[in-house]
Amino acid sequence: MIRYTDTIEGLTPANLVGFFVGWPNPPTPETHLEILRGSDEVVLAVDGETGNVVGFSSAVTDGVLASYIPLLEVLPRHRGKGIGRELVRRMLAKLDGFYMIDIACDRELVPFYTPFGLRPAHAMVIRNYDRQSGRAGREQERP
Ligand SMILES: CC(C)(COP(=O)(O)OP(=O)(O)OC[C@H]1O[C@@H](n2cnc3c(N)ncnc32)[C@H](O)[C@@H]1OP(=O)(O)O)[C@@H](O)C(=O)NCCC(=O)NCCS
DSSP: OEEEESOOTTOOGGGGTTOSTTOSSOOOHHHHHHHHHHSSEEEEEEETTTOOEEEEEEEEEOSSSEEEEEEEEEOGGGTTSSHHHHHHHHHHHHTTTOSEEEOOOOGGGHHHHGGGTOOOOOOOOOOOGGGTTOOTTHHHHOO
């Protein structure tokens, strides 16, 4: 049984194992929790029995005009059951009212997002692969 929540209350790194599949230098579960804590919005799909997260999405916003959904992932063995779509549906509902709602994705995922009203557009990005596991020095920046 999967339940959905928009809070990280009570969540520990142990509940966040197995994400960032295929990333050569993935964030640790501890860093993953930090990412969720630093996001303006999160939606989690949680296994009702174990309390472990099986899918998540995060968003950052300026609170007025612009919002961006940097991360969406469902654990491989839970894919293809509608969890990804439900995470997107719930996240878009949270971001309703923003002028800009942006997601950068690979071309193959365009059909996944199109039914939600998202349309393809060009994006310019920087990817510092040596920082894929997290930003240097962030530990010092947090109080
Ligand atoms: C994309 C992702 C979140 C979808 O989660 P999910 O729970 O499997 O999604 P759903 O079950 O709701 O929907 C699955 C649909 O997405 C499509 N889909 C998922 N990943 C796809 C991919 N890489 N390429 C093409 N289609 C894809 C499936 O074909 C399926 O479509 P169908 O129902 O018409 O057959 C999941 O595949 C994932 O975590 N992928 C790795 C991370 C990723 O790519 N995230 C998106 C970042 S922009």
